[in-house]
Amino acid sequence: MIQLKKHINLVLGAVFLLFIFLGLFIYKNINSQPDTVISPGQMPVIKNETETIDSKTEKNEEESVLSSQIMVDVQGSVHRPGVYEMNNGNRVIDVIRKAGGFLEEAEARSVNQAEKIVDEMIIYVAAKGEEVHPLSSDKGNDKDDLININSADLSELQTLSGVGPSKAQSIISYREEFGPFKTIDQLLEVRGIGEKTIEEWKDKIKFQ
The missing domain is CATH 3.10.20.600 (Ubiquitin-like (UB roll))
Structure with a gap:
């Protein structure tokens, strides 16, 4: 009986020592691993996208103005x-x-x-x-006597053949809604103006 107790104590002691050695081994391995340090040179560079976008926006706005x-x-x-x-x-x-x-x-x-x-x-x-x-915006040339269909006012437009106050106002209203006329054929889109009219006007009007 006494021998059995001694045997058990020896086994327990051996197991206890084994745990101690195992703990020391694990502790030593953990402390021996070097910490990973990122130097400033290795740090990733993050572009400030907000500044880039703002810069492009300001440039576009300036060009637009x-x-x-x-x-x-x-x-x-x-x-x-x-x-x-x-x-x-x-x-x-x-x-x-x-x-x-x-x-x-x-x-x-x-x-x-x-x-x-x-x-x-x-x-x-x-x-x-x-x-x-009527004054022309063109610089002295042989077209100074032409009516600028894109800038002529109500009274100037009425100097064209077949144009009264109503038709002159229609031309102005079209310009205000759709922008300047670019070709003589575009005048056909104005109510009251037909092909015969623009044929009469072709040598009397300009677009710039």
């Missing part, structure tokens, strides 16, 4: 005649306001204040009782 700027010459009975930088989509009244507005002697009806402006357009505000002569 530049492309929409046009120059308009305001003459006649306004406080500050001159050439003004405007935006596409502005109307005659906007340019006149920028030029200081009408003078007291101005004949406001001499211009179509609701008309959309175009690049190199000349706006002449006549004085009361003054005879109005």
